[in-house]
Amino acid sequence: MTANYETREHDVLIIGAGGAGLRAALEALAQGASVGVVCKSLLGKAHTVMAEGGIAAAMANVDPADNWKTHFRDTMRGGKFLNNWRMAQLHAQEAPDRVRELEQWGALFDRTEDGAILQRAFGGHTFKRLCHVGDRTGLEMIRTLQDRGVHQGIDVYMECTVTRLLTDGGRVAGAFAYWRETGRLIVFKAKSIVIATGGIGKAWRVTSNSWEYTGDGMALACEAGAELMDMEFVQFHPTGMVWPPGVQGILVTEAVRGEGGILRNKVGERFMERYDPKRMELSTRDVVARSIYTEVKEGRGTEHGGAYLDISHKPAEYVKKKLPSMYHQFKELADVDITKGPMEVGPTCHYMMGGVRVDAETAQSTVPGLFAAGEAAAGLHGSNRLGGNSLSDLLVFGRRAGLAAADHAKRVAAPSLDNAQIEQAEKELLAPFSNTGTESPYAVHRDLQEVMQNLVGIYRTQEDLKKALLDLEKLKARAAKASVEGSRLFNPGWHLSYDLKSMLIVSEAVTLSALARTESRGAHSRIDYPNADPVWEKKNNIIVHEGGEMKRRESPVPEMPPDLKQILAEDKA
Amino acid sequence: MMKEATLRVFRGDSKGGQTVDYRVPIAPGMVVLDALHYIQGHLAPDLAVRWNCKAGKCGSCSAEVNGRPRLTCKTRMDDLPVDQPITVLPMKSFPRIKDLVTDVSWNYRVNRKIPAFEPRPGVEWKISQLDVDRVQEFRKCIECFLCQNVCHVLREHDKMEQFAGPRFFVRIAGLEMHPLDGRDRAGLLKDQLGIGFCNITKCCTEVCPEEIRITDNAIIPLKERVVDEFYDPLTMLFRKFRGDKVQSV
Amino acid sequence: MADSPPVLPESRLGSTLRRDSWWVEIIPVVVVLGGFGIYATLRAFEGTYYSWGPYISPFYSPLIDPQHHWWPFSPALLILLGPLGFRATCYYYRKAYYRAFFLDPPACAVGEPANRKYRGETAFPFILQNVHRYFLYLAVLFLIFLWKDAFRSFFFDSRFGVGVGSIVLTLNVALLTLYTFSCHSLRHLAGGKLDCFSCASFGRARFSTWRGVSLLNERHMLFAWSSLISVGFADFYVRMVACGAIHDLRLL
Incomplete structure (x- = not known):
């Protein structure tokens, strides 16, 4: 089977070319690593372009009283204290530098009278804090990163979909993917992989998300053994x-x-x-x-x-x-x-607060060599994200992920690829062509969207969530039987049958976590448990894939150091 | 009885193909991309269409609807006559891959030729809004490549090797007029990117979904800058006299 | 789902799937521009009936060697090259005549004649379009004379008065001024060439000038057509009055 695919090798492989992926790529490149970026769409079409309002950064250009501490406090309050405090701290401290850097790479923000970057007010932010470009800030950001990227020498694999992460004795070794255009297969060998694939909105019927948002990165990481966290928190x-x-x-x-x-x-x-x-x-x-x-x-x-x-x-x-x-x-x-x-x-399904559980400093997941940043990672936003904190998240943790991934690649030896894993991945990917039934991936997708929309929406109940889990089981069985027409040449039906698998994995993780959290907090609202529960304020839901099954655990929210607690205590509004 | 429309969609690949008619029920406010999705979901699951946001922000779903280059996500069905089939064809100027998907990689290769933003040495990072306004128009570009597709220099004359196309003149205009950029790209524009091939017939401006005034605000000002450096004896002399050293690329 | 015949049209003149009548765009250009061209040529060679009383036709102003001391032909021929060059190299007219007369392209997304060698404005003769700004300088010079003519048209035997001709000539030079001052090259020279208005010397003033010209420039096409018609009509009016076909109406 070795002749079935081409092989490429990079120190750092980045999956996803939105704000986080490109920022990670630029940083890894600056560290001297060879970097490949794989993305499902054309370069520059990532969901980041849809971000409108702005980038939150306490630059104090408009409100001189603003500083990182206030931004930190706003973020923690917005997330109802479920946030990883260290991530919230790093984010608030580093965001202004990341914005300035963007400007030095050619981005042009709206200006104040005295020529500084203009900032606007947004929900949940104490001060005017959002650096913006009219209502198309995300486009400005992606274009700036993209144009810098192509000149720095990043290899971009456009319209290429990763369907499985390859591991080598518990650490990351590479990724298996296919070219959408031709349907041909490609295997990447990499010492570090950064997941920057964004969110999961396409599992809901009413969503602001583009088709790419099918939770691929979270599903890939989960299958590779990484932990997912806070999956119940879906922002509408x-x-x-x-x-x-x-x-x-x-x-x-x-x-x-x-x-x-x-x-x-x-x-x-x-x-x-x-x-x-x-x-x-x-x-x-x-x-x-x-x-x-x-x-x-x-x-x-x-x-x-x-x-x-x-x-x-x-x-x-x-x-x-x-x-x-x-x-x-x-x-x-x-x-x-x-x-x-x-x-x-x-209301429209908009953002996933949960995702791959990562270390705050390095953005590394629980799998060595596997990193995650941006919407695909969990921790910064807790149970609810403030507007404007997403673009800054991409820059701050994209950079950190790129840095740590390059560093990791320097320290470890080249991994070896396991042919059995590749063969398995190929078999799975091509299965829909040999399925003979009449099940259409489009029909399964429509039904999945109904289930998530109606049963795992803004308001949730135990009864609905239990029913959703049963429905998801049925959908999984249907998805496994889905068949596709036509050839491997740019075949959306086939593409969807893989996306479905990812969506089903994350949907199950969301539903399991939502069922367990018997309280209402942030974006997670239970009709049967309408109040916040102090016990749950101390716990994150963790999802792991073990022995072919999805398991849920609870993990204590990391304890905040006293100086930060002091910041939160100030000005209790 | 639900209202229906017929979509006449190109099906085929680089080797050839033909159009196929599909009957699609019309819902209020429906756009052509919705109709294509209906075809994918119910009639032809392997119909290849490139799209992302379906909100006019990513510029992926470009095609030719009834002969006009358009974003299919912004083309309303109720603006089209439904008494006859609506033709939906791939962009003509780019090699076909499959159905409505074309190979636009040429654009990415051209982009690499354009030197990135480089601040003048020792600039202070203060920028006035009056300097920003002009450039922000160019930064609205969503890279749908409809301007490249409609431009007759590419569409009819295939000058891919000598000519960069409107999209990249817009990009260069954004760099050249960036208040802090220190590079000069006039030589590049004249020699490698072939701005002289543009005969300002304005089709790029007509199709731009972001309503960027490509010809008047990007291409003509760039042509004038090229004139300054290469065709106007007075300014050329003046530059020599002043001893201007521009960092040419 | 019946198959229909292959449709991707081959490129040849006029091939398109557009449903609208794309050719109606170019017909007025052919008629008006072509008509004007013929009229102006005839009038230029005519060499007579170019002035009456205080009026002088814009085709003949400034009047050079009307007594044919050294120039044996119509004095208009010495003049018209300026305005002709200005309009021929104008960024708006280029679009109009490349489309209407050269069919390059006839309209957007409409096919051109196959196998045509295309060099755009990279080679002779069209590379000469790059000197547009020099014709702009000339055009400004002409405006001075035309304003003087317009001013003079209000004085009949050194007494102030207003005739229909006075209004025609004034309106014409006003439109020509709008056309000239909405020029793309002027927009560039006035300030467009600056990268940073706020850091250049006289930056604010040049920014305001640039913005003013830009506002006019948005209507460059409108001014191009209206001034073309007005200049033709002004000449026609003077000619009709001069040859006695009509009487100039004195309003004041």
Whole structure:
């Protein structure tokens, strides 16, 4: 079987070419490592381009009182103290440098009067903290990293999907992948691998995520023996489009509320007064999402099952300047002029707080040589992420992962590849071509999205979650039998059959963790356990794959040193 | 009775192919990409389509709808006449891989020829918003490559080896007009990237989904900069006289 | 799901799957530009009926050697090269005539004649387009004369007055001014060539100038057409009055 694939060798292999992956690649390269980046799409199309609002970094350009301690405190509070304190600390301390670095690589942020980087307000942040480029900050970031990357000599394997990590006696040895274009196979040999594959939103029906967000990295890591953590915490962004059906879930940036947008229900009430009278529309995402959901559930929703978000009280020119892409998005896709009338919005699956459990300093997982950064990693955001903390997460921990991965590669000998693992991976990957039934991967995917949407959504109950686990078992069986038509040449049906496997793994991890956590905290809301439980504040849910089965454990939240506790205690709001 | 439309989609690969008609039910607000997804999910699971965000932000789903280069995620079905089949073809200027997917790797090779941002030595990192505004327009580009596809220098005359195409003039404009960039790319533009092949017929501007005014704001200003350095005897003399040393690439 | 015949059209002139009438874009260009070209050529060679009272046709201004001391041909021929060069190398007109007359391309995503050698503006003659700014300098010079003509057109035998011709000539030079000052080359020279407005000397002023020219530049096409028509009409009006076909109406 050795002739079936080509082989490439790198010190550091990075899976995913979004913000975290590219930042990791640049850092590993700077350390002198040979770096390969594998991505499912074309370079520059990663989900990072969809990030709109900005990068949170306590640069104090607009509010001089801001500093890392406040950012740290905001992040911990937003995450309801389930965050890894060390990650939150590093993140708050290093984000400003990462932003400056981006600028030195050619990024152009909006400016203050005196020529510094302009910062805007966002939900959960005490100060004006988000460095931004209109409402397309993510695009600016990815283009800057991408253009720097191609000139520094990163090898990019575009439209190439990794389907299995290869191990050598417990440590990472490489990855097995296929080219989407031709269906040909490729094996990577690497001393270090960085998972930077982003989130899992495509397992839900209503999501702001692109098709790539199928949880591949988490599934790969889990199968390779790494631990997943905090998988129950799936962020539903409060404002996605709800009408027309084709655009359901597409993100409506939080900046609309940041710029003064008001939420109303069918009868015209400004309902946030009931749920968070102090912060109103700029409450944290979990609260606003639940509020909208509740309004709809109780019969006060709009015609298409959402809430009205209105910015039309602001001057039309102001709206067009500050929210250009929102203006065009509604105009072109929904025939709504947001300078004249309200938008219809509702919650949409947006972000995964959980992911691969990593060491705070090095971003290394529990498998030696396997690193993870960005949305694919867990820890920084705890049970709920603040807007703007994602882009800074990508830069801070992308860099740390790249650094540590290069360092690891220097210290270890070349691993050896195990042919049996490769053969197994090939057999699995090509199975859908030999399956003879009529099961379509598209049908399984649709049904999976229904299960996750209806049973593992914003509000959860034991009954629903138990049913979801049973349904997932059935879906797994169906997915294993799914067959595909056509050849291996760019065949989306075939691609989906592999993505399905990843989605099913992460869906199960989410459901298992959600079932165990008998409390409501951050993005995880249990109707049968509506309050936060101090006992659960001290525990993270851990998921491991052992003996072909998914197991859940609990692990104590690391104890914070006294000086940081002091920071949290200050100014208890 | 649900309203239906017929999509006439190219099916085939680098060797050839033909169009195939598919009947698709129309939902309110549906875009062409939704219709293609319906075909994938129900009629032809192996229909190759490149897409990512379906929100007009990533620039992956470019194709030619009824002969016009478009992002399929931003082309509404209700803007198209459904009494006759809607043709959906791959971008013409790039080699076909399969169905609607084309090989756009040439663009990535061109990008490598463009020297990256390099700050002038000793710059202070203070930038005025008035210097940023102009460049930010160019930075909106989502690399859908529709401008490359429609540009007749590439589409009709196949000047891939001599000509960089509108996308990369936009990129260079963003670098050249970056207030802190210290490099000069005029020589490169003239000789290797063939800006002279552009006859400013503006199709790139017409198709740009981000509404970047490619011709007026990027290409023509760059042409004028090339004139400064290579065609205008007065400015050339003036530069010599001043002893300007620009870091040419 | 019936198969239909192969469709990817081969490239030849006019091949496209566009459903709209793409050719309607180029017809007005052919008619107006072509018509103007013929009219201007005839008028340039005519060498007479170019002035009446205080009016002088823009085709003949500034009037050089009308008595044919050293130039035996129509004085317009000495003048018209300037405006002609300015318009021929204009970034807007280039688009218009490359499309309409050279069919290169006839319209977006529409095929061109097969097997044509294409060199764009990299070789003679079109490489000469690069001297557009020198025609701009000339055009500004002409504007001075034309404004003087417009001013003079309000004085009939040294007494102030307003005729229809005064208005025609003034409107014409106003439109020509808008056209000239919305020029892409001017936009570049005024400030567009700077990388950093805030760090250049007189940066703020040049930024404002650049922005002003940019605003005009967005309507360059509009000014290009309206001034073309106005300049043709101004000449036509003067000619008609000069040859006695119509009487200039005195308004004041």
